[in-house]
Amino acid sequence: MTHHFPVRVYYEDTDAGGIVYYANYLRFAERARSEMLRATGFESAQMMDDFGAALAVRRCVVDYLKPARLDDLLDVETSVKAVRGASMELRQRFFCQGTALVNMEITLAFIDTLKGLPKRLPGPLKEAIAALMTPQ
Numbered sequence: 001m002t003h004h005f006p007v008r009v010y011y012e013d014t015d016a017g018g019i020v021y022y023a024n025y026l027r028f029a030e031r032a033r034s035e036m037l038r039a040t041g042f043e044s045a046q047m048m049d050d051f052g053a054a055l056a057v058r059r060c061v062v063d064y065l066k067p068a069r070l071d072d073l074l075d076v077e078t079s080v081k082a083v084r085g086a087s088m089e090l091r092q093r094f095f096c097q098g099t100a101l102v103n104m105e106i107t108l109a110f111i112d113t114l115k116g117l118p119k120r121l122p123g124p125l126k127e128a129i130a131a132l133m134t135p136q
Contacts, residue, residue: 001132003039005032007074020068025102026060029092032076033106040128052112053119058087059107065100072096079134086110086118088129 007028015021034044037055048054068074074094081089087109094102112119121129 001079002134003032003036003078003132005035005076005078007031007076009068009070009072009074011070014070018070020072022062022064025062025064025094025104028074028076028094029078029104029106032078032092033090033108036078036132037129040132042125042128047125048113051119051122051125052114053110054113055088055108056111057106058109059105061105063103065102068094068096068101074101080129080132081105081134083121083126083130083133085120088121091134 009020013020013024033055037043037047044054074096077091077093077095079091081091087107090104090106090108092102092104092106093100110119110121110125111117
């Protein structure tokens with residue numbers, strides 16, 4: 001399953017030329033991942049309260065293909081590639097009117113918020129995320 005998240009490009013997201021500043025794609029991607037998790041019934045604050053842990057970016061590879069511009073409406077597609085004991089791999093792609101702009105490969109680790117160490121994904125969370133996996 002692919003999760004879709006719309007993002008409108010505002011003036012604050014752009015550089016002096018009206019093009020989205022490259023680091024802002026990371027912010028947009030974070031929002032899209034948070035909303036994907038929310039759709040499974042697991043919000044970030046709830047994970048911290050219930051499990052004493054949070055998801056943290058361990059690895060991120062970004063390919064910038066074309067620029068997004070002021071006032072563009074972007075579609076951020078998030079799909080789950082793999083779920084492991086304490087981590088998951090996602091693919092995030094940005095589109096504007098069907099044109100591919102950015103591709104990201106993200107690895108998230110489930111981290112104990114007190115110890116700062118990896119922690120196994122709890123069964124219900126792992127099952128909910130695995131249900132989103134896109135067949136390869």
